[in-house]
Amino acid sequence: MSEGNEITPASDRLDVPRLLDVPRLLAELTLDEKAALLGGADRWHTEPIERLGIPAVMMADGPHGLRKQSPEATVLDLLVSYPATCFPPAVALASTWDGDLLHRVGVALGDECRAEGVSILLGPGVNMKRTPLCGRNFEYFSEDPLLAGSLAAAFVTGVQSRGIGVSLKHFAANNQETDRRHVSADVDERTLREIYLPAFERVVTTARPWTLMCSYNRINGVYSAENHWLLTEVLRDEWGFDGLVMSDWDAMNLRERGVAAGLDLEMPSSDGVGTRRILDAVAAGTLSEADVDRGATRVLELVNRSLPALAPGQTFDAAAHHALAREAAVESAVLLKNDGALLPLARSGGPIAVIGEFARTPRYQGAGSSRVNPTRLEDALTALREALAGAREVTFAPGFALVTDVVTHPAAAGVDAAAATAAGVPATGTPDSSLIADAVELARAAEVVVLFVGLPPSYESEGYDRAHMNLPPDQLELLAAVAAVNANVVVVLSNGAAVTVHPWQDSVRAVLEGWLLGQAGGRATADLLLGAASPSGKLAETLPLAYEHNPSIGNFPGEDGVVRYGEGLLIGYRWYDTHRLDVAYPFGHGLSYTTFAYSDLVTRVHDDGARTSVEVTCRVTNTGTRAGREIVQVYVSNPGSSVFRPEQELKGFAAVSLDAGASAEVHVTLDARAFSHWHTAASRWTLEGGSFEVRIGASSRDIRLTTALQLAGEVIVDPLAPGTLLGVWLAHPVAGDRLREILQGSTVYDDYRLWRLRENPLVRVSRMRGFPIDEHDIAALAAEVNAQTESST
Numbered sequence: 001m002s003e004g005n006e007i008t009p010a011s012d013r014l015d016v017p018r019l020l021d022v023p024r025l026l027a028e029l030t031l032d033e034k035a036a037l038l039g040g041a042d043r044w045h046t047e048p049i050e051r052l053g054i055p056a057v058m059m060a061d062g063p064h065g066l067r068k069q070s071p072e073a074t075v076l077d078l079l080v081s082y083p084a085t086c087f088p089p090a091v092a093l094a095s096t097w098d099g100d101l102l103h104r105v106g107v108a109l110g111d112e113c114r115a116e117g118v119s120i121l122l123g124p125g126v127n128m129k130r131t132p133l134c135g136r137n138f139e140y141f142s143e144d145p146l147l148a149g150s151l152a153a154a155f156v157t158g159v160q161s162r163g164i165g166v167s168l169k170h171f172a173a174n175n176q177e178t179d180r181r182h183v184s185a186d187v188d189e190r191t192l193r194e195i196y197l198p199a200f201e202r203v204v205t206t207a208r209p210w211t212l213m214c215s216y217n218r219i220n221g222v223y224s225a226e227n228h229w230l231l232t233e234v235l236r237d238e239w240g241f242d243g244l245v246m247s248d249w250d251a252m253n254l255r256e257r258g259v260a261a262g263l264d265l266e267m268p269s270s271d272g273v274g275t276r277r278i279l280d281a282v283a284a285g286t287l288s289e290a291d292v293d294r295g296a297t298r299v300l301e302l303v304n305r306s307l308p309a310l311a312p313g314q315t316f317d318a319a320a321h322h323a324l325a326r327e328a329a330v331e332s333a334v335l336l337k338n339d340g341a342l343l344p345l346a347r348s349g350g351p352i353a354v355i356g357e358f359a360r361t362p363r364y365q366g367a368g369s370s371r372v373n374p375t376r377l378e379d380a381l382t383a384l385r386e387a388l389a390g391a392r393e394v395t396f397a398p399g400f401a402l403v404t405d406v407v408t409h410p411a412a413a414g415v416d417a418a419a420a421t422a423a424g425v426p427a428t429g430t431p432d433s434s435l436i437a438d439a440v441e442l443a444r445a446a447e448v449v450v451l452f453v454g455l456p457p458s459y460e461s462e463g464y465d466r467a468h469m470n471l472p473p474d475q476l477e478l479l480a481a482v483a484a485v486n487a488n489v490v491v492v493l494s495n496g497a498a499v500t501v502h503p504w505q506d507s508v509r510a511v512l513e514g515w516l517l518g519q520a521g522g523r524a525t526a527d528l529l530l531g532a533a534s535p536s537g538k539l540a541e542t543l544p545l546a547y548e549h550n551p552s553i554g555n556f557p558g559e560d561g562v563v564r565y566g567e568g569l570l571i572g573y574r575w576y577d578t579h580r581l582d583v584a585y586p587f588g589h590g591l592s593y594t595t596f597a598y599s600d601l602v603t604r605v606h607d608d609g610a611r612t613s614v615e616v617t618c619r620v621t622n623t624g625t626r627a628g629r630e631i632v633q634v635y636v637s638n639p640g641s642s643v644f645r646p647e648q649e650l651k652g653f654a655a656v657s658l659d660a661g662a663s664a665e666v667h668v669t670l671d672a673r674a675f676s677h678w679h680t681a682a683s684r685w686t687l688e689g690g691s692f693e694v695r696i697g698a699s700s701r702d703i704r705l706t707t708a709l710q711l712a713g714e715v716i717v718d719p720l721a722p723g724t725l726l727g728v729w730l731a732h733p734v735a736g737d738r739l740r741e742i743l744q745g746s747t748v749y750d751d752y753r754l755w756r757l758r759e760n761p762l763v764r765v766s767r768m769r770g771f772p773i774d775e776h777d778i779a780a781l782a783a784e785v786n787a788q789t790e791s792s793t
């Protein structure tokens with residue numbers, strides 16, 4: 001297998017080729033060539049067929065920056081890639097709740113791809129944050145599918161507006177790194193449809209990504225890469241996906257099964273193994289040539305999609321992209337608490353002690369395949385010093401040591417020092433008393449302390465999950481020591497996934513959740529701390545009081561190759577809100593330097609029935625003294641539903657920027673899906689009529705306005721079968737009357753007897769003495785009424 005960029009991408013040709021004539025090529029390609037097209041040529045290219053002028057398509061990671069590897073890079077060499085703008089990863093971008101911003105980030109990434117001759121950016125990832133311990137949570141958006149899907153769709157339309165494709169990943173139910181290449185996520189269909197698939201569905205149906213990347217894991221026992229239900233029935237037949245599906249890297253097991261299931265492209269190259277299996281299966285008659293043609297067609301269509309954007313000599317504006325990265329970072333940070341308005345810090349006054357190695361050595365992105373080689377890198381310490389030069393003294397102490405080696409190893413995560421020693425990697429997190437003593441000295445002398453703590457690179461990475469949610473022991477010891485000598489501590493967090501803040505947060509006055517802020521995070525942090533910008537990020541994931549409160553406990557990371565999604569629909573705030581559990585900070589929470597009042601909630605229902613839509617309007621007023629941006633969240637609750645529903649679910653949101661004293665109307669339209677649930681028996685979405693509550697919140701726990709709605713919905717008629725319960729037969733709008741007619745006059749089967757028998761399958765009742773019809777009659781009746789009700793709905 002060759003590495004790197006040895007294949008000449010179409011961009012390097014002087015004459016950008018004309019679009020391929022796909023039907024003609026399909027007729028001219030040999031079966032061997034078509035099978036070869038279904039696998040990568042190396043790590044990053046599709047197979048070119050020089051004989052017919054079919055060029056290779058180049059792809060590269062993704063998602064929050066371009067990681068185009070240099071030709072000399074090996075498979076494990078994540079560091080050797082061309083410089084590219086490192087935007088904040090998805091964990092941070094999600095906290096902006098700002099589709100417009102994500103679109104602009106997408107456009108910038110598209111331009112960087114064009115400049116590098118890369119046609120497909122491998123991302124974004126829209127997997128749900130089922131557990132805070134997932135090592136890859138920094139690459140994912142949220143615990144909520146609507147938020148993740150909406151933001152990812154904006155990102156995708158941005159990238160693709162530049163003639164560059166994305167690969168939406170990892171499809172699907174890849175919610176942990178432990179055993180990720182094999183584990184079976186055992187999930188009931190309603191949970192898949194309502195929680196784990198909708199973000200993909202939204203992006204596919206609204207942003208039309210060029211490609212999708214399957215996940216490594218199995219779903220209910222079937223590998224995603226071989227899952228016909230997932231890759232063809234759901235993705236193409238139901239959602240109308242018209243692009244190409246590729247495998248995650250080395251996710252392919254039985255290539256011929258993948259082709260039949262709808263997995264068009266195996267990545268990276270399998271050195272001919274996949275091609276051989278395809279050809280053998282066709283020869284044996286277990287795979288049809290039509291399946292091969294279908295995959296080859298999609299590869300050729302992908303080549304065609306990629307050609308127009310490829311031209312040599314394209315560049316991008318690195319300075320403008322850096323400025324955009326800074327803007328995104330400013331919007332990403334979430335102000336969790338700010339007692340007594342300690343923030344923003346005044347530009348004059350006593351010394352500020354900046355403590356924590358992260359102030360000088362920023363942690364700004366996660367580890368693994370998404371790791372970008374940034375064009376520039378700013379740190380918060382330099383930014384604060386520059387901003388306060390001549391006005392306020394800024395002292396610094398690292399407080400703890402960081403192992404900055406990016407080659408991560410789980411044993412280095414500080415949880416198992418013995419394992420670390422055995423593996424020959426340094427264990428992070430052991431307190432260094434002299435570093436702590438130096439920091440305490442500075443803290444004592446300072447008016448304010450800004451303490452930068454967070455997760456070291458070894459604590460979270462693609463490839464393994466975290467062992468716990470705590471900060472490392474050395475940082476916790478530092479925090480306690482500093483807070484003991486200074487009453488004005490501001491904590492700035494750098495972490496790619498939720499950490500436990502509850503044990504220490506009362507000892508500090510302010511907490512800024514910085515997540516991983518990308519290459520311009522340093523200056524963005526200074527902007528926020530000093531009030532050049534007001535924080536406006538809101539949490540896209542709940543911060544629980546303790547890890548043990550998380551709903552996946554007991555069902556994570558699974559055993560014997562299976563992880564059972566036992567909590568069903570109740571992930572994230574759906575769980576905490578339904579169980580009325582106290583949390584450290586709720587989903588959607590985030591403070592500002594100003595305040596907002598909500599009023600005048602009005603809802604207008606249109607088009608009642610299966611196609612209902614509801615327009616929600618309210619007024620937001622900036623009641624503080626400075627400009628700010630508020631994110632208005634719309635939750636829907638359906639307490640009277642006939643099926644279990646979470647306490648409330650996010651169904652819409654909107655952002656509004658307001659000057660001090662200004663006020664604006666905010667509009668959000670909720671479509672029928674916002675009120676529907678997945679009806680498992682009918683295998684479709686249904687809007688059950690009844691009463692709903694629309695709640696407008698500044699977070700899931702800070703509901704400001706509510707209103708009740710009555711929706712007519714649809715009449716849901718379950719199909720009947722002989723084994724359906726008698727009670728359901730009797731309640732059926734057509735069959736109920738037919739059955740009563742048949743039983744009319746029966747003295748044995750009077751109303752009382754029927755009521756007593758209601759929880760028996762009808763077919764069993766029919767075998768009882770004196771029942772007037774037998775199982776053949778019942779089967780015929782079921783077929784007749786099912787056909788009748790289907791045609792009338």
Ligand code: BGC
Pocket residue numbers: 061062122169248249369
């Ligand atoms: C990751 C993908 C990534 C691919 C290529 C895989 O291991 O799961 O997200 O795009 O490698 O680097």
